[in-house]
Amino acid sequence: MIKNFIQELKWRGMLHDCVPGTEEQLTKEMTIGYIGFDPTADSLGVGNLVQIMTLLHFQRAGHKPIALVGGATGMVGDPSGKSQERNFLSEEVLQHNLNCQKKQLEKFLDFESGVNSAEIVNNYDWFKNFTFLEFIRDVGKHITINYMMAKDSVQKRMDTGMSFTEFSYQLVQGYDFYYLWKHKGVKLQMGGSDQWGNIVTGTELIRRKDSGDAFALTTPLIKKADGTKFGKTEGGNIWLDAKRTSPYQFYQFWLNASDEDSKNYIRIFTLMTQAEIEAMEAEHAKAPNFRILQKALAKDITIRVHSETDYNAAVEASEIFFGKGTIEQLKSVSQRGDFLDILREAGVPSFQIGALDIKNGINIVDFVAEKTKIFSSKGEARKMIQAGGVSINLNKISDVNLIVNNDYLLPNSYILIRKGKKEYSMVNVVG
RNA sequence: GGGGAGAUAGCCAAGUGGCCAAAGGCAACAGACUGUAAAUCUGUCCUCUUCGGAGUUCAUAGGUUCGAAUCCUAUUCUCCCCA
Numbered sequence: 012m013i014k015n016f017i018q019e020l021k022w023r024g025m026l027h028d029c030v031p032g033t034e035e036q037l038t039k040e041m042t043i044g045y046i047g048f049d050p051t052a053d054s055l056g057v058g059n060l061v062q063i064m065t066l067l068h069f070q071r072a073g074h075k076p077i078a079l080v081g082g083a084t085g086m087v088g089d090p091s092g093k094s095q096e097r098n099f100l101s102e103e104v105l106q107h108n109l110n111c112q113k114k115q116l117e118k119f120l121d122f123e124s125g126v127n128s129a130e131i132v133n134n135y136d137w138f139k140n141f142t143f144l145e146f147i148r149d150v151g152k153h154i155t156i157n158y159m160m161a162k163d164s165v166q167k168r169m170d171t172g173m174s175f176t177e178f179s180y181q182l183v184q185g186y187d188f189y190y191l192w193k194h195k196g197v198k199l200q201m202g203g204s205d206q207w208g209n210i211v212t213g214t215e216l217i218r219r220k221d222s223g224d225a226f227a228l229t230t231p232l233i234k235k236a237d238g239t240k241f242g243k244t245e246g247g248n249i250w251l252d253a254k255r256t257s258p259y260q261f262y263q264f265w266l267n268a269s270d271e272d273s274k275n276y277i278r279i280f281t282l283m284t285q286a287e288i289e290a291m292e293a294e295h296a297k298a299p300n301f302r303i304l305q306k307a308l309a310k311d312i313t314i315r316v317h318s319e320t321d322y323n324a325a326v327e328a329s330e331i332f333f334g335k336g337t338i339e340q341l342k343s344v345s346q347r348g349d350f351l352d353i354l355r356e357a358g359v360p361s362f363q364i365g366a367l368d369i370k371n372g373i374n375i376v377d378f379v380a381e382k383t384k385i386f387s388s389k390g391e392a393r394k395m396i397q398a399g400g401v402s403i404n405l406n407k408i409s410d411v412n413l414i415v416n417n418d419y420l421l422p423n424s425y426i427l428i429r430k431g432k433k434e435y436s437m438v439n440v441v442g
Numbered sequence: 443g444g445g446g447a448g449a450u451a452g453c454c455a456a457g458u459g460g461c462c463a464a465a466g467g468c469a470a471c472a473g474a475c476u477g478u479a480a481a482u483c484u485g486u487c488c489u490c491u492u493c494g495g496a497g498u499u500c501a502u503a504g505g506u507u508c509g510a511a512u513c514c515u516a517u518u519c520u521c522c523c524c525a
Contacts, residue, residue, distance in 0.1 A: 236480080237480080239469095263478080266478070267478065267479075268479080269479050269480055270477095270479060270480070271479090271480075272479095273479090298477095299477070299479080300476085300477040300479090301477080302477065302478085302479075305478095305479080329478085332478085333478050388489085388490065388491085389490085389491075389492095390489090390490065390491055390493085391490095393491090393493085394472085394486070395471090395472070395486095398471095398472050398473060398485070398486075399472080399473060399474095400471085400472045400473070430472095431471070431472065432472080432473095432478070433478065
């Protein structure tokens with residue numbers, strides 16, 4: 012049962028370009044396609060999620076997806092989009108990254124669906140015994156320097172310089188495609204639009220070496236409506252690994268998407284149908300303040316990347332933090348034994364303070380800047396308080412001389428501090 | 443190898459003896475408005491501060507001067523042109 016993958020990508024806004032004949036190939040038969048992942052970090056980020064979703068849609072359309080982790084290519088370094096020569100990663104780091112990414116990928120695809128089960132391969136497996144001489148004779152011979160030089164990724168580096176290693180990258184990646192085509196019957200390589208050059212080097216190699224036919228398809232680079240880069244916030248990258256980006260932060264990232272962006276995101280990052288999405292958009296337009304799209308988006312992705320439990324904790328924490336949360340609600344919910352765990356799970360940083368300090372009363376500035384490290388200096392804390400940027404137990408404070416004492420303790424002996432608009436910390440009383 | 447231009451805060455960029463902790467822009471952070479959105483407006487934006495100030499900066503190391511981002515010397519790095 013094969014669905015039209017190309018049409019699917021099109022309405023989702025996930026198709027940037029493809030080689031002529033790709034659609035015919037995909038409607039004709041079950042096709043094996045792959046996408047490569049670069050092991051630059053030990054977790055994939057939301058940027059990689061686009062490629063993961065592409066593979067998932069590919070599989071759901073009835074085709075067989077292969078995720079390739081770049082054990083070999085990661086050793087070389089892709090020059091695409093880079094203005095400078097890359098630093099090598101050590102082999103242990105590379106291996107570690109590879110394993111972590113592999114585990115993450117396994118979460119998304121279906122590895123037990125018969126003929127079109129997903130697979131994960133590592134290109135190091137076919138490169139490790141490939142000697143340099145063999146490579147330049149068997150592969151290098153078929154691609155001219157002129158062809159390689161014409162590539163955008165190479166042209167951009169002509170002024171600043173580029174090592175032979177990075178220059179060779181496209182051949183190495185090109186050979187991946189050839190190898191998979193030859194040995195696994197792979198006919199399609201997909202990737203971000205920045206990969207176009209590398210991908211067609213592969214199709215070219217297949218054509219010249221074996222007169223074979225292979226196809227290429229790319230997805231557009233995702234940008235936010237304001238033109239800034241997708242997947243980054245003030246805290247840096249948004250990762251799929253809960254250790255790097257807590258499920259709460261992850262949920263918040265999607266929930267904070269602008270109206271404009273959420274329309275694109277919901278098409279790309281969820282499996283909802285066109286009808287479902289359009290109905291939701293209509294509803295959203297009626298009452299944008301309910302942020303129906305953002306909530307649906309955040310729910311869908313958080314559950315898929317993390318879990319239902321994580322999602323519920325994230326929502327609960329969000330409601331207390333940003334809902335019409337009053338101090339009474341905060342108090343009542345704090346009585347629950349598991350609430351502190353929810354906060355912790357949400358990635359709310361926690362600090363400790365001695366019971367005696369609180370009992371005697373402590374100046375708010377000392378409290379947030381000295382006894383705890385919520386602020387890095389007293390001056391900063393004072394400025395922030397004066398600007399109205401600090402809340403204690405959901406109440407905004409403005410007095411820098413405020414004394415914090417036992418009256419401020421919530422059930423289960425803690426105090427909730429908000430710094431700025433979205434950053435919460437909890438302070439636990441110990442001893 | 444020869445000639446030229448340059449290095450200023452997270453980034454871009456002005457400043458060519460004192461009025462310089464250094465214009466302006468971007469980014470970031472906070473506030474107001476809102477919907478935890480976008481846009482807009484306001485404030486902060488080297489570090490610390492008892493908000494009076496104090497300390498450390500303009501590639502690096504020396505020097506001239508009452509006083510240096512600014513002048514001199516050496517060094518390192520970057521870019522451009524010629525061979």
